[in-house]
Amino acid sequence: FFSPGFQVAPETKAVMKWLRSIPFVLSASLHGGELVVTYPYDYSRHPMEEKMFSPTPDEKMFKMLAKAYADAHPVISDRSELRCGGNFVKHGGIINGAEWYSFTGGMADFNYLHTNCFEVTVEVGCEKFPLEEELFTIWHENRDALLNYMEMVHRGIKGIVSDKFGNPIKNARISVRGIQHDVTTGN
Numbered sequence: 001f002f003s004p005g006f007q008v009a010p011e012t013k014a015v016m017k018w019l020r021s022i023p024f025v026l027s028a029s030l031h032g033g034e035l036v037v038t039y040p041y042d043y044s045r046h047p048m049e050e051k052m053f054s055p056t057p058d059e060k061m062f063k064m065l066a067k068a069y070a071d072a073h074p075v076i077s078d079r080s081e082l083r084c085g086g087n088f089v090k091h092g093g094i095i096n097g098a099e100w101y102s103f104t105g106g107m108a109d110f111n112y113l114h115t116n117c118f119e120v121t122v123e124v125g126c127e128k129f130p131l132e133e134e135l136f137t138i139w140h141e142n143r144d145a146l147l148n149y150m151e152m153v154h155r156g157i158k159g160i161v162s163d164k165f166g167n168p169i170k171n172a173r174i175s176v177r178g179i180q181h182d183v184t185t186g187n
Helices: 010-021 059-072 086-091 107-114 132-154
Strands: 026-031 034-039 094-096 118-125 173-176 179-184
Touching (some): 010 107, 026 107, 026 132, 034 086, 059 094, 059 118, 059 132, 118 132
Parallel strands (some): 026 118
Antiparallel strands (some): 034 118, 173 179
16 A cells, blocks of 8 residues: 555554544545545556546545535635636536546545545645644534535445344454445444
């Protein structure tokens, strides 16, 4: 998953361990510097290609998740091209990560490939490092979008996989016809 020689920070290792121990199904990574929601894959299948669309088998679900956030965000959903993120207006404020720019070692790709967790990356504002006095406005711009996104946890298939006696089955593989990406039940 990571490039040779890539050093994983201790806090990243801790999050990876946490994600493997608890069956999270939805997460978001918040960044600054743009106004867009990206979804996996962030790493192009062709590492020599920049800005190459690289969909997961769950492309439709990721687009729905990203749109749930973008459509509820007052600035990302604004159709004006005269703001940062204006080049994402034609995409509805969302884009496949690798189509924007390809990079290796992202948490969204890790989550999708190694856990049951679907993650999007939200670029919450134009400033990469916003000033303290800007944080209140950024919070209010993102609050309803975050809530809308969290409600998406109720979409899709959910339930308990059990044996004929009603006992939960650990690590049962769940397959959906037409999607070549299985998930497993929790421990």
